[in-house]
Amino acid sequence: MLAAAVAARAYALNHQSEQARAALTAADALMNRLPDSERSDTWLTYSEQKHHVHLSHAFTTLGDTRRAFESQQRALELSAPTSTMTRTLLTIDGAACAHHDGDTEQACRRTVAALTALPDGYHTGLVRRPAQHHHERAVRELRDVVAG
Incomplete structure (x- = not known):
């Protein structure tokens, strides 16, 4: 699960958009099959919040600003107010989307x-x-x- 999401980010950062999109599809498919008992936010599980943080960065890097924004919004909804770095990085992803959309x-x-x-x-x-x-x-x- 985490490997597919991280692979999507790596592919996107290396301008391999076809591979990034395939990894994003795999990450979503794995997330959809994950039992609820393994979706909690612990070191040994993979939460929906973590999933959307990874998707946000991959979609932002790919320039898919609509899907990036959707993941940013969902990740922010699921992030604790005290998750300072996560919330900041999501905001920066959103800013990168604004730049990509022409509003530098x-x-x-x-x-x-x-x-x-x-x-x-x-x-x-x-x-x-x-x-x-x-x-x-x-x-x-x-x-x-x-x-x-």
């Missing part, structure tokens, strides 16, 4: 808001090099926050 300014604003809302201990290791080729004010602000 909104994408930058959403990312800045997500990153600046993080507690100090979460600021390292997320992003190393923000985009350098855009000169819009929102992109500069995002670059400044990431460089931070």
Whole structure:
């Protein structure tokens, strides 16, 4: 189960969209067959929330923003309010979708808001090099926050 979802993300990140979509289909099929007793949120089980977090990232990377948004919304519904990093990463996926759909300014604003809302201990290791080729004010602000 987890292997199919992680494989989908890896394929998507490597621009292998056909393989990514096949892995997404397999992950969904496995999730649909998983008994309720194995869907709880523990280290040894695979929850619907985890499933949608993986789908969000894979669909976002593939540029399938409609399906990414659906998974983002479902994952956020299932995530505890205290799941700071998960909720932030889902918000960043949503911002990446906005960029893909042509609204770079909104994408930058959403990312800045997500990153600046993080507690100090979460600021390292997320992003190393923000985009350098855009000169819009929102992109500069995002670059400044990431460089931070």
